[in-house]
Amino acid sequence: MAMEEASLIREACDVEPGHIEATTEATTVATTVSTSTTSPTSLSHKVWRKVGLAVAPLALLAVAYSALKPSSGANGSVQNVSGLKTVELAGTDTEAGARSTWWDPITQCTKNFQEVMDHDLGGVAFGEFDFETQKLTMKDVKTAKEAAEALQDPSTNFVHVGKCGFENKAVVWLYPDHTGDPSSAFLLANGECNRLAVQFLDMKDKAACVAVYRVKSPAWGMQALNHFHGADTITHAVVGGHGSDSTMQDGVLVMSRMIYLSGKNSIDSMALVDTIHAKLTPHATVFLDSCFAGINGVAKMFSEKMPEHWVMGGVVSLESYIKVHETPFDGSPESGPTQVTSEIAKDRVIDPSAGMDRSYGYPQPHFVQGMIIQTSGDKGKMEESKSYYKTGERMVAWIGGKNMGSVTQWLYPSKNGKVLKIGTKVKVVKPFEAFKTETSGTDALGIFAQNLPVGLQGTVVFLHCIGNSPTSGNALIAFDLPESFQETDTTGGAGQTLGALLTMHTDFKNLEVVE
Numbered sequence: 001m002a003m004e005e006a007s008l009i010r011e012a013c014d015v016e017p018g019h020i021e022a023t024t025e026a027t028t029v030a031t032t033v034s035t036s037t038t039s040p041t042s043l044s045h046k047v048w049r050k051v052g053l054a055v056a057p058l059a060l061l062a063v064a065y066s067a068l069k070p071s072s073g074a075n076g077s078v079q080n081v082s083g084l085k086t087v088e089l090a091g092t093d094t095e096a097g098a099r100s101t102w103w104d105p106i107t108q109c110t111k112n113f114q115e116v117m118d119h120d121l122g123g124v125a126f127g128e129f130d131f132e133t134q135k136l137t138m139k140d141v142k143t144a145k146e147a148a149e150a151l152q153d154p155s156t157n158f159v160h161v162g163k164c165g166f167e168n169k170a171v172v173w174l175y176p177d178h179t180g181d182p183s184s185a186f187l188l189a190n191g192e193c194n195r196l197a198v199q200f201l202d203m204k205d206k207a208a209c210v211a212v213y214r215v216k217s218p219a220w221g222m223q224a225l226n227h228f229h230g231a232d233t234i235t236h237a238v239v240g241g242h243g244s245d246s247t248m249q250d251g252v253l254v255m256s257r258m259i260y261l262s263g264k265n266s267i268d269s270m271a272l273v274d275t276i277h278a279k280l281t282p283h284a285t286v287f288l289d290s291c292f293a294g295i296n297g298v299a300k301m302f303s304e305k306m307p308e309h310w311v312m313g314g315v316v317s318l319e320s321y322i323k324v325h326e327t328p329f330d331g332s333p334e335s336g337p338t339q340v341t342s343e344i345a346k347d348r349v350i351d352p353s354a355g356m357d358r359s360y361g362y363p364q365p366h367f368v369q370g371m372i373i374q375t376s377g378d379k380g381k382m383e384e385s386k387s388y389y390k391t392g393e394r395m396v397a398w399i400g401g402k403n404m405g406s407v408t409q410w411l412y413p414s415k416n417g418k419v420l421k422i423g424t425k426v427k428v429v430k431p432f433e434a435f436k437t438e439t440s441g442t443d444a445l446g447i448f449a450q451n452l453p454v455g456l457q458g459t460v461v462f463l464h465c466i467g468n469s470p471t472s473g474n475a476l477i478a479f480d481l482p483e484s485f486q487e488t489d490t491t492g493g494a495g496q497t498l499g500a501l502l503t504m505h506t507d508f509k510n511l512e513v514v515e
Contacts, residue, residue, distance in 0.1 A: 105152070105189035105190050106145075106148040106149065106151075106152055106189055106190065106193075107190060108189075108190040108193040108194055108197070109147075109148035109151055109152070109188070109189065109190065109192075109193040110144045110145050110147075110148040111144075111193075112144075112148075112193050112196060112197055113144035113147040113148055113161070114144035116144075116161060116162065117144060121162055121163070122161070122162035122163035122164065122208065122209065123160065123161075123162070123163075123164070124141060124147050124160075124161050125138065125158070125159070125160040125161075125164075126138070126139040126141055126147065126150040126151065126156050126158065126159055127139055127156070127157075127158040128155055128156065128157055128158065129157050129158040129213075129224075131216075131220050131223065136158060139153075139156065147161075148193075151188045151193075151212070152187050152188055152189055154177070154178040154181065154184055154186075154187060154214070155178060156214070157177050157213060157214035157215070158212075158213060158214075159210070159211065159212035159213075160209065160210075160211050160228075161209065161210040161211075162207070162208050162209040162210055163208040163209055164208070164209035164211060164228070165208075165209070166228065166229065166230045166233075167230050167233060168208040168209050168233065169206065169207045169208050169209070169233055169234075169235050169281065170207055170208065170209035170210065170211050170229060170233055170234055170235065171196065171199045171207045171209070171210050171211070171234070171235060171236045171237075171238075172211045172212075172213075172225070172229065172234050172236075172237050172238070172279075173210075173211070173212040173213070173237075173238040173240065174213055174215055174221045174224070174225075174237070174238065174239050174240065175188075175212065175213070175214050175215075175238075175240040175241075175289075176214065176215070176216075176240065176241050176242070176254070176255040176256060177214035177215060177216050177255075177256060178214070179216055179256045180216060180241065180242075180254060180255045180256035180257075181242070185242070186214075186240050186241075186289075188212065189320070190320075191320030191321070191322060192320070192322075194323065195322060195323060195324045195341075196210055198323075198324040198325070198326065198339075199235070199236055199324055199339070206235055207235045207236070211228060211229070215255060215256075216255060216256035216257065217255055217256060217257045217268065218255070218257070218259060218268040218269045218271065218272035219268050219271075219272075221239075221255075221272050221275075222268075222271060222272050222275045225275050225276065225279055226275065229279050230279070231278055231279060232279070232280070232281055232282075233279055233281065234276070234279040234280050234281065234284055235280075235281050235284050236284055236285050236286070236287070236324075236339065237276050237279075237280065237284065237285075237286045237287070238286075238287050238289050239253065239259075239276070239286070239287075239288055239289065239290070239302075240288075240289035240290060241253040241254045241255045241259065241289075241290050242254040242290065242291065243290035243291035243292045243293050243296060243298065244291075244292065244296055245291070245292050245296065245317075246292065246295075246296040246297065247295065247296070248297075249261070249296070249297035249300060250296075250297055251292060251293070251295075251296025251297045251298055252296075252298070253288065253290045253293060253298050254290075259272070259298065261297050261298065261301050270305065273301070273302055273305045273306065274305060276306070277305060277306040277309070280306065280309055282308075282331070283309075283330065283331030283332075283338050284309055285309065285310045285311075285312065285331075285337050285338065285339055285341070286302060286306070286309060286310070286311045286312070287311075287312050287313070287341040288302065288311065288312065288313035288314075289318070289322075290313065290314075290318075291314060291316070291317040291318055292313075292314060292315070292316065292317070293313030293314060294312070294313030294314050294315045294395060294396040294398075294403075294468070295313075295315050295396070295468050298313065299311050299312070299313035299396070299398045299403075300398065300401060300403070302398070303398035303399060303400065303401045303402070304401040307399070307400040307401055308333075308399075308400070309399070310331065310336075310337035310397055310398070310399050311397070311398045311399070312337075312340070312341045312395050312396070312397050312398070312407060313395065313396065313398075314343065314394045314395055314396075315394055315395070315396055315468050315469055315470065316347060316394050316469075316470060318343055318394065319343065319345055321343050321344065321345045322341060322342070322343045323341075323342050323343070324339055324340070324341055324342075325339060325340045325342055325411060326338070326339050327339060327340055327410050327411075327413070328413060328417040329410060329419075333399050333400060336409070336410040336419060337397060337407075337410055340395075340397070340407045340410050340411055341395055341407070342393060342394075342395055342407055342411055343393070343394040343395055344391060344392065344393050344394070345391070345392075345394060345470075346389040346390070346391055347389065347390060347391075347392055347394070347470040348367040348388050348389055348390075349367060349368050349370060349388075349390060350365045350366070350367060350368070351365070351366040351367055351368045354366035367388055368388075369386055369387070369388050370386070370387060370388070370390065371384055371385075371386060372384065372385045372386065372387050373447055375433060375449055381449075382447065382449060390470075391472070392469075392470030392471045392472055393406050393407060393408045393411070393470060393471055393472070393473055394470050395407045396468060397410075403468070405463075405465040405466050406464075406465035406466075406471050406473055408464075408465050408471065408472070408473025408505055409421075409463070409465050409473065411473065411505075412473055412505040412506070412508040412509070413508065413509075414426065414508055414509070414511045414512055414513045415429050415430075415509055415510065415511060415512045416512045416513060418512075418513035420460050420463065420475055420508060420511075420513070421460065421463070422460055422461065422462065422463060423459065423460065424459070424460045424513055424515075425457065425458075425459055425513070425514045425515040426457065426458055426459070426460065426477060426511040426512065426513055426514060427455065427456070427457045427458075427511065427512050427514045428452050428453065428454055428455060428456040428457075428510060428511060429454060429510060429511065429512050430454065430509075430510040431451060431452060431453055431454060431510070432451075432452055432507040432510045433449045433450065433451055433452070433507075434449075434450055434452055434477070434479070434501035434502060434503045434504075434507070435447055435448065435449055435450070435501060435502040436448040436450060436498075436499060436501055436502075437502055450498065450501060452479065452501075453482060455482075455483060456479055456480065456482055457479070457480050457514070458477040458478055458479035458480060458498075458501075459477065459478050460475050460476070460477050461476050461477065461478050461500055462475065462476040462500070463475050463476075472504075472505060473505040474502060474503060474504055474505050475502075475503045475505070475508070476500040476501070476502060476503070477500065477501055477503045478497055478498075478499065478500045478501075479497065479498040479499075479501055480497055480498070481496070481497060481498060
């Protein structure tokens, strides 16, 4: 497929078209899960319009993708795969590395299941659960590859991996079933298995079990949680579904039915959030795997209902660059989340002077081109190029019903494990380059690289973690003059301080917080 076509499909929304065939079913086991459900409710024209704007373009794209994607037999060559999520294997951070896994998207999942089998980490169980008949049809899975295929199969709505029990610690995912995900955007492949490896296969006993349930409604999600998980057992919860692009705090998270934020249709949704809340361990985190959930009101609703827990969601449409990172923090509001769900990816910059383009059948903004400045190995030497893309973090974190900004704050602590905040005093512990940005002449932008020596001190005056848009997390730090200048009681004619220097987030590890 041409790169332009692939990019168009990825950027349209959180859905990527695809299809996977079901694996063979085996034995049927009766269960005792309650099957109370709610009848479908009529949706307002406003809600359908929001969801329609988010997913309507996907119908034509799905047809185009189905016609264009390669196929072959089982001889190891390229074959039909489910979805167009850009996924990456562990250790591959480049765009090319991520794209290469479209044709073999379950390698990491196979590796995960092989580790479970090799290290006696518990059982592997896959099935199709019928909430109406209370029957669980198990899949016959014998190898790690078969397990990975069953995990990816959208008809698999019951997954238990590890030592799963009512009182055992677990990472729990609630994803929409195939009726609510016709485009197969929520298949579980390499990107998702990389996240699970951090949370389950880290050998630190944080969670003994990974459980995945594909549900049609919040009510079905509650049934799964109440039947299989006790109070204070879920260390991390993922709630997935298609999301709506909204800035009015009235967005939705779509399963087969919707998670509503208010009104008469919100009863089941509120009950699901309350149920998740009751199952969480004291420092558990929640990730809303849904486009725009960090800004459309869904994350706010979750955070208000579970105020002591960190809730994370995206500010734009999400892909499969999502990763989970452990942090040195204790989970308190003052410290920070114990783990961070992050997606660092390319995004474009909107042209605010141009209106929306509606020629596609839905509103699409115009974008501006920018200049990319790259420092080379030589001190102070910079190279430039042009691009429509920048790289930024897409997730924000909420706690206590308050948006705390980009998760970059906890992804990039200082050398001594502290969060940089406005007003924080820092000291350079390893030399690095920071950048002075000022005007040159009357209307030109000047950028000057300065090599900062060990011992130099400064104060954080600004952090790029605000605005609810993809951001770098970089800081502006007002650095003092070096000690040699202070010892001679002279400024060198360039000011009393070095001024506010742009400090890259990747250099926070070269700083210590001193106060």
